[in-house]
Amino acid sequence: MAMSTRCAIARSKMSLTKCFILLSYFICQLYAVQRDNFKTCEQSSFCKRQRAYQPAQSPYVALEDSLKITSNTIDIQLLNKDNNVRFLLTIFGLQDNMFRIKMNELSPIKERYEIPVGDALKEEPAQQKINFAGKDKDKFVIKMSNHKLLLSLSPFRIDAYTDETPVMSLNSQGLLKFEQMRIKPEAKPPADDSADENGEEANPQEAVENQEEKVKEEKKEDETGMWEETFKTFTDSKPHGPSSIGIDVSFPGFENVYGIPEHADTMALKTTKSTDPYRLFNLDVFEYDLYNPMALYGAVPLMYAHNEDRTVGIFWHNAAETWIDISSNTADKSVFSHIADFVKGNNEIPQTDTHWFSESGVIDVFLLLGPTPRDVFKQYSRLTGTTQLPPLYSLAYHQCRWNYNDQDDVKAVDANFDKFDIPFDVIWLDIEHTDGKKYFTWAHDKFPTPEEMIKNLSVKGRKLVTIVDPHLKREDGYSVYTDARDRGFLIKNKDGNDYEGWCWPGSSSWPDFTNPVVREWWADKFALSEYKGSTPDLIVWNDMNEPSVFNGPEITFHKDVKHYNNFENRDLHNIYGMYVHQATMEGLVKRSGGKERSFVLTRAFFAGSQRYSAVWTGDNIGEWSHLKVSIPMVLSLNLAGITFSGADVGGFFKNPDPELLTRWYQTGAFYPFFRAHAHLDTRRREPYLLPEENIKIVREALRLRYSLLPYYYTLFYQAEEDGLPIFRPLWVDYPKDKDVFKIDDQFLIGSSLLVKPVTDQGQTNVNVYFPGKDNVWYDIDTYQTYDGSMTINVPAPLDKIPVYQKGGSIIARKLRPRRSSSLMYQDPFTLIVCLDKQGKAEGELYVDDYHSFQYKNGDYIHRQFIFNKNTLSSKNIDPKGQFNTREWIEKIIIVGFPNEPKKITIANSSGENSRILGFQYNENNKSLTIRKPGDNIADIWTLVIV
Amino acid sequence: MTEKAIILALCLLYYFVPDAHCGIDRPRGVPASKASYYKPGETFKCITDGKTIPFEYINDDYCDCDDGSDEPGTSACPMMMFYCENKGHKPEYILSSRYNDGICDCCDGSDEFGGEKIQCQNFCEEIGRKDREDRERLILLQTEGFKVKLSYIQLGQSLQQEKKARLTEIASEKDTYEKLKTDLEAKKNEAEAPEKEAKEKHEKAWEEEKEKKKAVKERETALMAFDEIDANDDQHVEIHEMLLHPEFDIDSDGTVSHDEAKEYLEELERAGQDEFLEKIWPNIKEIFKSKKFSDDVKEVETTESTTEQKEPEVKPQPKRDNWAKHEYGDDDDEDEEEDDEELEDEDYDATTPPPPVEEVPEDKMPDYDEETQKLIDAAEQARNEFNDADRKVKDTENEINTVRQYLDIDFGPEFEYGSLKGQCFEMTDREYTYKLCPFDKASQRPKNGGSETSLGNWGHWSGSEADKYSAMKYEKGQNCWSGPDRSVEVILQCGTENLLLSASEPSRCEYRFDFATPARCIDPATLQPSPKDTHDEL
DSSP states (O other), rough: OOOOGHHHHHHHTTTTHHHHHHHHHHHTTTHHHHHGGSSGGSSSSSHHHHHHHHOOSOOOOEEEEEEEEESSSSEEEEEOOOOOOOOEEEEETTTTEEEEEEEEEESSOOOOOOOTTTSSSSSSOOOOOOOOEETTTEEEEETTTTTEEEEEEETTTTEETTEEEEEESSSSSSOOOOOOOOOOOOOOOOHHHHHHHHGOOOGGGGOOHHHHHHHHHHHHHHHHHHOOEETTTOOOOOOOOOOEEEEEEETOOOOEEEEEEOOOOSOOOOOOTTOOOHHHHHHHHTTTOSOOOOOSSSSOEEEEOSSSOOOOEEEEOOSEEEEEEHHHHHHHTTTTTTOOOSOOSSSOOOOEEEEESSSSOOOEEEEOOOOHHHHHHHHHHHHHOOOOOOHHHHHHHOOOOOOOOSHHHHHHHHHHHHHHHHOOOOOEEEESSBOOOOOOOOOOTSSOOOOHHHHHHHHHHEEEEEEEOOOOOOTTTTTTHHHHHTTTOOOOOSSSSOOOEEETEEEEEEEEETTTTHHHHHTTTTTTSTTTTOOOOEEEEETTTTTTOTTTGGSSOOTTOOGGOOOBBHHHHHHHHHHHHHHHHHHHHHHHOOBBOOOOEEEOOOTTTTTTTTOOOOOOOOSHHHHHHHHHHHHHHHHHHSEEEEEEOOOOOOHHHHHHHHHHHHHHTSSSSEOOOOOOOOTOOOOSSSSSSEEOOOOOOOOHHHHHHHHHHHHHHHHHOOOOOSSSOOOHOOOOOOGGGOOSSSEEEEEEEOOOOOOTTTOEEEEEEEEEETOOOEEEOOOOOESSSSEEEOOOOTTTTEEEEEEEEEEEOSSSSSGGGGGTTTOOOEEEEEEOOTOOEEEEEEEEEESSSSGTOOOOOEEEEEEEEEEEEEESTTTOOOOOOOOOOOEEEETOSSSSOSOEEEEEETTTEEEEOOOOEETTEEEEEOOOOBTTTTTOOOEEEO | OOHHHHHHHHHHHSSSETTTTSSEEEEOOOGGGGGGGGGOSSSSOOOOOEEEEEGGGSSSSSOOSSSSSTOTTTTSTOOOOOEEETTTTEEEEEEEEGTSSSSOOSOOOOEEEEEEEEOOOOOOOHHHHHHHHHHHHHHHHHHHHHHHHHHHHHHHHHHHHHHHHHHHHHHHHHHHHHHHHHHHHHHHHHHHHHHHHHHHHHHHHHHHHHHHHHHHHHHHHHHHHHHHHHHTTTTEEEHHTTTTOOOGGTTTTSSOHHHHHHHHHHHHHSEEEIIIIIIIIIHHHHOOOOOOHHHHHHHHHHHHHHHHHHOOOOOOEEEEEEEEHHHHHGGGGGGHHHHHHHHHHHHHHHHOOOOOOOOHHHHHHOOOOHOOOOOOHHHHHHHHHHHHHHHHHHHHHHHHHHHHHHSSSSOOTTTTTTTTTTOEEEEOOOSEEEEEEEEEEEEETTTTSSOOEEEEEEEEOOOOOTTTGGEEEEEEBBBTTSSOOOEEEEEEEEEOEEEEEEEEEEEOOOOOOOEEEEOOOOOGGSSOOTTTOOOOOO
């Protein structure tokens, strides 16, 4: 929930204190002026300095004599000629076609923050041998298989090549600017100050006169922002002065760049020539605006560049506030861009230039060299990890509301879903379930017997989520708080006292989750003996973990608050939220003795968050525009490794009408994380409250999702290994089709399903682009066919979701509707075999116990189904896995089968136990339904059609 | 043994269950009433779609018929219903999707056959008994409640009749009063004409008398002035006498010149009393200042100014800014409000003047003469009588409106809810006391004091089409901040007395009350007989 909803609460409860009134007054201001609560680049002194930096030539040079070569790394010193500050640059060769380039001050007067290994990076990245191939003119040549780096000495720059094609350049625009740590100058005459700062700027002798004047002018402003900065009524004390870093990264030959969530924007990133840069700074933004580069709740500093020939990426390993400027010689239509001099005089080659700058830390850049989309996802997942296979229930439907008022309410909602035969797996309790917003407690009058309430759910295989936010009410009787306080686990303000801010409970403090000991302490709070009223069927939601501080600058921490090891929030702001949900997930897993997979939802996130939690796109609005933007937002999250993500169905704020809510369910049924949620002030909107006709449609959408759970589960299993997006942009599977590069209103689920939800009011037809020149796509309801590389206008009345299965794919579905996913676990599969133009198809199915870590010990079944030459066979593609299940195959539907067969037989792998199967052929849609093969899903068999 | 074999073995068991009731074997999940569709044979004909399939396809866990009739006892056909016999309790159909899903839905456990997920107990006897007990309790409640309801109906109907009768009665009363009013108005007019005439005459005479008195007084003043100016008492006012009076200094040079005096004397050297009164006094009376008088004047002035002071100069104004604060403040600053009020009271006290002293007019009109007074008294009486009649007409009109409003309300098909109007019922939960005044309003107030918030005013019956009188809607209550107007849905149930059972807020500002009332009870004779008596399978 956004903080600003506090107004409503303060107004409705009569017993709140005057402080709340003041607070609500302050917050209510946001309704009109919310943008003013957040900084523009102009209002952030480092952003302004970095963005304005345009030297005639980069003053940074590499010092040839300092070169040190080891088998996997190369060290070289850099010198800023303007101020004689030295830096150490290290180049690492990494496995899976990656380079890492790290740059820090050679001898900083104060240690600069680096994210500990194991946090964003899941481990120390495995290194790869690189060859130092000597010097070519004034460039060092560093080779790694078919890739090479050219390191120019003066001015310093790096160009990356794959097979002699330039793919990325660093500092080719000369925007490298590394502000060294320094002693705060004593109050001296201004002339001395400016001499001290001179080094930061271009050499005045080389600059023209008017430029020099401009530089001086800027410098004066800079001084105020460097050692203290004021935004609105908040002063940032900046005890360590300026420390920002920045460098440009160019992508020669690339027009499209993607990634750097979270922004409410298109999937293909836009030029920032006429806007602020894209900002990465985890913030609680009330009723966020659409299609702009403002920061939102989470940050993944990862960008991909893609063209018909290749995909590359850059991972900016820095947790401080970061801004990214993007310009493109095609999008900006200006002839400014000085393309790398090795490009053979062809100025028409598209190029995207990006400029990254962060407030502190070091430059630590990973070059992901692809060359295919699948390669870059794998590369990124080698660095930051992938999403662990979620327990099946968490992929099903979640029913949330702020708030289900009491136990009876929970019981009634649960009963109504069954009454209306609508499936759901998880019901959620928002902040009102606690005693005075003290997490880990219950409002006993409303929830007197939580265990009993949970049991009532769990007998139907359902779960309960409670919200646990990181702000702790400062109340002497609240043991979580006093415990943290007494152990010194709370974050400190700049003076060394416990930091205090306002959040839901009023006056609050925050544990310092950046400290591993604090994370362990927090994790233990989830033990069943500690968290009274919890059971193994209770799971957790971390909200407000950016963190949201109602009375803080930009509604978050002051930048000068102090964390573990004496670092400031300035250094690590964007990773704080991840530590919160990481500790929560670790607690939940620990709770079961490490046996059970669990589930946590988080709002704030960082690179690596995918290893622990699902993410949702925060407090959206029940409007059509927010339904539409949810698709690019979830696509961008998926590209950045956060595959388990979704938007609140229905929109958090405001009341969606039945049409919008129905369409949102149809879209949401495909989000990897599928939850409906609603604000306290909204009308009830559980699906059974819709008009009868809409209930029917929503029920069908939910059943479709449940029938596809085996497919989603299999995709998540595969993605745990390969890091591929689940909710996938078309370009990932059709990288050579230029027409799909910017499509973000339709998407793929895995490779086999194409979805184009209706996201416009009153719309009953949509244009669907069917990718793949040789492809054929089948409507999943009618089996009507559509040829690839075509845009077709298809009817989409309210009860229709345009969803297509790819010819050439096989999807295993469970078509028997049940009340929850866990009640489906013994149900039989139906294989839907959609043939391609060659009459072939294949697909995979992964099966295990759907909830434990036993699959890590080999308790699973991974099968491949292959259809070729009228023979369908199952194949054990992972003999390491073995698992006993009662799941069996009840039906096989082969779509695109040309004519009625004579006979169908099935036999086991050795050709024994042959049986004849019944079938039905539908001439109209060319579908062949094979009756009851009956084989257990673990069996290996071959089916022959004659 | 493979899983497949187990399944096949189980499938065999699926086919038939012996039915103790009729002694006919029929497939699992089929009620006796439909057993005839499932006569054993070579083939089975799907009940509605007419498709023919081998008989062994029945309940083989594969859906062959489009209507699902081949799988009455499995979950293979999603649209099917599974029949549980539930001996000892009542039989029921459950969704076939609930068959073999690990949850015991039927009390006889017949929906969970697989046996791996769950072993169901047969607790039909137990819940059957409980159900019968519940039912008995319900019947008892309905019976008791219905007795009260009958009295409510009587009361409601007699209230209706009373009101209707009253309406007729009052309409005729109104006619009577209107006629009376017309008559009395004429009488009033009649009596007022001579009254007016006599009063005017009396007043005119008094006006004339006053004029006379005024003239005499004016002359007296003039003569006093004459005497004063006539310093040598020669009965003439002369120029040299005028020079002694500085008020005649026209050009304000400090002295009264000869010319100035002469100008006031209208160019005469001297003037006798008559000339003075006629020509000179009118010109100087405004400027003449009597030395003798001046003391008097001062005295008068002093008295006057004291009198003036007795009038409050400024009336105490309510402190606007305080009020403004009240208007904008929300519920939370209750305490502050009280403080303000206290402050205001103090302010008021400080500026409250002493009560004004009654003034006695110098010249009072003499009382009306006896004749006139008689006329006035007569007119006054006529007026009072008329006003009386007029008020009665208005009162009857008001009453007619009230009665009509009452009669417009739908108090239920038998007026059973009629007697609830005018009563209020309360209940208190953790935070609030909720109040329901049927057919009037609903409200809440904080338990620990504070002002009442309107949750809505009587709107309409809001039950389903089939059962309109099962719920009431109270709407247009106090508006919610950034939300809708508050409203309440009151769900009614049978009770032996009127009782507000619970209040909740399922959606923001949309409340729900549960209210028990005998008016909602039904005749136990119309209740369905106990399920033990019938064994209906459809």
